Amino acid sequence: MSPRAVVVGPPGAGKxxxxxxxxxxxxxxxxxxxxxxxxxxxxxxxxxxxxxxxxHFRELERAAVAAALDGFVxxxxxxxxxxxxxxxxxxxxxxxxxxxxxxxxxxxxxARVGFNQARPLLLGxxxxxxxxxxxxxxxxxxxxxxxxxxxxxxxxxxxxxxxVARLEGRR
Numbered sequence: 584m585s586p587r588a589v590v591v592g593p594p595g596a597g598k599x600x601x602x603x604x605x606x607x608x609x610x611x612x613x614x615x616x617x618x619x620x621x622x623x624x625x626x627x628x629x630x631x632x633x634x635x636x637x638x639h640f641r642e643l644e645r646a647a648v649a650a651a652l653d654g655f656v657x658x659x660x661x662x663x664x665x666x667x668x669x670x671x672x673x674x675x676x677x678x679x680x681x682x683x684x685x686x687x688x689x690x691x692x693x694a695r696v697g698f699n700q701a702r703p704l705l706l707g708x709x710x711x712x713x714x715x716x717x718x719x720x721x722x723x724x725x726x727x728x729x730x731x732x733x734x735x736x737x738x739x740x741x742x743x744x745x746x747v748a749r750l751e752g753r754r
Contacts, residue, residue, distance in 0.1 A: 586657060616648050
């Protein structure tokens with residue numbers, strides 16, 4: 584068993600929002616690996632970063648992604664940094680599940696995220712940090728993606744409809 588689709592992308596791309604809509608359109612369950620980590624630990628991702636550090640969070644994230652890829656049938660959204668792990672990337676490439684990269688520019692990401700929420704990797708200068716993260720991760724997103732969907736200036740519903748059409752071979 585594997586997911587029907589895996590959604591990846593940088594912060595503010597709309598992975599959770601679009602993933603939920605996509606799952607609803609496909610009449611499937613939705614799962615977010617950040618939520619899985621939070622449920623397992625009983626604490627937020629931001630608190631994990633502060634209290635235990637990024638390396639600890641990434642270990643938990645790696646395990647959550649592996650478990651979901653192995654036994655979840657539905658739409659799966661990964662945290663923006665999940666692709667940093669080589670093992671996770673290899674598992675995504677080997678998975679029969681389509682991996683949907685949601686592309687977003689900084690202006691739309693800023694409008695969606697506000698760059699003032701509990702996002703530990705965007706502390707300091709959020710715009711500069713976001714651009715640095717994207718530069719660091721872009722090649723990894725492209726390595727695992729089987730489908731790239733632009734999200735700028737598009738409503739989440741339109742993006743989900745676009746993905747459904749592509750999954751069903753209509754585009």
